Amino acid sequence: MIAEQLYPAELAKFIASSPTAFHAAASARDLLSKNGFTQLDEQAPWQELPTGKYFILRNDSSLIAFIWQDQANRPRYLEMIGAHTDSPCLKVKPKPVLKNWNCLQLGVEIYGGALLRPWFDRELSLAGRVLWHETGSTELHSSLVDFQRPIAIIPNLAIHLNSEANKMQEVNRQTDMVPLLALTEEEEPDFLSILVKQLQSQESQESQGALPQQIKITDHELFFYDAAPPALLGLDEQLLTGARLDNLVSCFAALQALLVAANGTAQGTAQNCMIILNDHEEVGSTSLAGADGSFLRDILERLLPDPGERQAMLRRSLLISADNAHALHPNFFERHEPQHQPLMNKGPVIKMNANQRYATNAATAARFRLLCEQAKVPVQEFVVRNDMGCGSTIGPLTAAKIGVDTVDVGVPSLAMHSIRETVACKDCWYLYEVLRTFFCAAE
Ligand SMILES: [Zn+2]
Structure with missing residues (x-):
């Protein structure tokens, strides 16, 4: 269990080691493995699981982990926490290399609803997943790659060449957002061989056994990210800023709550707890690994094959869908509903929407409010102004998909979907405290 003073630094470390959804899932996998969780394989048949701690990865980017009791102690209900592993960013196109004059640039697609302006003049690094095979073989392997240093920049245009720059100006998503990687005299720079070199140097550093001498990368899913790690900020370091x-x-917070609950298992006090960390939330969740896909439903069907028993258990269960909320921005306070202005440092936010963009209802809000009281954590509410659009999250999709009562909550944050967002350290701790209470308190 992490102490409150150490929590922000540990969180920052987790974020820094998770530049993409693939890396976030790998960070979660490492943490769970280190704490005695067993990885299950979706491609193999499962026998009836004995009491224990388990996790499953899908697409290398989504993860479900849970504490499960055996048949004799078959659960009456399942406490669930959902969150997502992906964030808006720039994804390298399949054929990305652009040689413009002597500039080597990479074409990117915009992943999710990114706030684009803050991406200019940043030190950018690159990470993701590559598929490769040994020359002469057709056996494919997948590896994570991360340059871990600034290798690119999207330079602004000087104000002398654009005197309108400080007025609201549209960013052209095709022509303005093209990172610059190098100055080169090469006619046709070979991006794939740059990737191979990076992969090989990485493998030797991590001493995970050397790669074969001759490998060929066939495909990639690579994302640019802010090379600057998250930082504690403010006169008293009350804030955390980062990508x-x-x-x-x-x-x-969900992972840490599960680890504490797993300790309870050893002492025979654990409940049946599950965390679901989905990829692809930022692009609508309809995918193999997204909340609007089959991942969670498939796992639940394997755990409880009897449809009646499964449905009854889900109808007794609660899902806390945790995703950041909008904190009141002191410079733009008029953008908030006057009666619902979440403040930083004042605890997690219950998100509500009459049009079901959030899954919260009075019954689930009340349960979350009581949990906060039990955890001695303050709690706030958010609804969007009627003259503005409302975001959404995995809560409504998961609730609809598996029929589980759901509450949408989150840590109040500033500059959501920017390359650097800001939250209060205290709120991150509060969220963890209430999730821990959810998993550990006896019903
Ligand atoms: Zn989100």
Whole structure:
């Protein structure tokens, strides 16, 4: 169990080691493995699981982990926490290399609803997943790659060449957002061989056994990210600023709560707890690994094959869907509903929406409120102004998919979907405290 003073630094470490959804899932896998969780394979048949701690990865980017009791202690209900591993960013196109004059640039697609302006003039690094095979073989392997240093920049245009720059100006998603990687005299720079070199140097550093001498990368899913790690900020270091706080703050809190609950298992006090960390939330969740896909339903069907028994258990269960909320921005306070202005440092936010963009209802809000009281954590509410659009999250999709009562909550944050977002350290701790209470308190 992490102490409150150490929590922000541990969270920052988790975020820094998770530059992409693939890496976030790998960070979660490492943490769980280190704490005695067993990985299950979706491609193999499962026998009836004995009491224990388990996790499953899908697409290398989504993860479900749980504490499970054996048949004799078959659960009456399942406490669930959901969050997402992905964040808006720039994804390298399949054929990305652009040689413009002597500039080597990479074409990117915009992943999710990114706030684009803050990506200019940043030190960017690159990470993701590559598929490769040994020359002469057709056996494919998948590896994570991370340059871990600034290798690119999207330079702004000087104000002398654009005197309108400080007025609201549209960013052209095709022509303006093209990272610069190098100055080169090469006619046709070979991006794949740059990747191979990076992979080989990485493998030797990590001493995971050397790669074969001759490998060929066939495909990649690579994302640019802010090379600057998260930082504690403010006169009293009350704030945490960094990339991907939406939604790694919630992933980390869910993981830590599960680890504490797993300790309870050893002492025979654990409940049946599950965390679901989904990829692809930022692009609508309809995918192999997303909340609007089959992942969770498939796992639940394997755990409880009897449909009646499964449905009854789910109808007795609660899902806390944790995803960041909008804190009141002191410079733009008029953008908030006057009666619902979440403040930083004042605890997790219950998110509500009459049009079901959030899954919260009075019954689930009340349960969360009581949990906060039990955990001695303050709690706030958010609804969007009627003259503005409302975001959404995995809560409504999961609730609809498996029929589980759901509450949407989150840590209040500033600059959501920017390359750097800001939250209060105290709120991250509060979220963890209430999730821990959820998993550990006897019903
Ligand atoms: Zn989110």
